Amino acid sequence: MDTDLILTLGILLVLVTIPSLLAAWVEGRAPRVGALVILAGMSMILAAAMNRPTGYRFEEIPTVMLGVVSRAIN
Numbered sequence: 001m002d003t004d005l006i007l008t009l010g011i012l013l014v015l016v017t018i019p020s021l022l023a024a025w026v027e028g029r030a031p032r033v034g035a036l037v038i039l040a041g042m043s044m045i046l047a048a049a050m051n052r053p054t055g056y057r058f059e060e061i062p063t064v065m066l067g068v069v070s071r072a073i074n
Helices: 003-027 032-051 058-073
Strands: none
Touching: 003 032, 003 058
């Protein structure tokens, strides 16, 4: 699997999990599923950054994500 795709999926998992974590916190529940999903997303981000020879700079992340979306569309 492409490191750009892994990075993009990891970022999306982290972003999607934030509302779940907040809902669990507001309702006084333990955020078990949200914690597992955010851990998986952060692991994907770390794996992508470690497996890419040059790493990722913060400035290039939007370009990488747009590249992944454009490849998926085409």
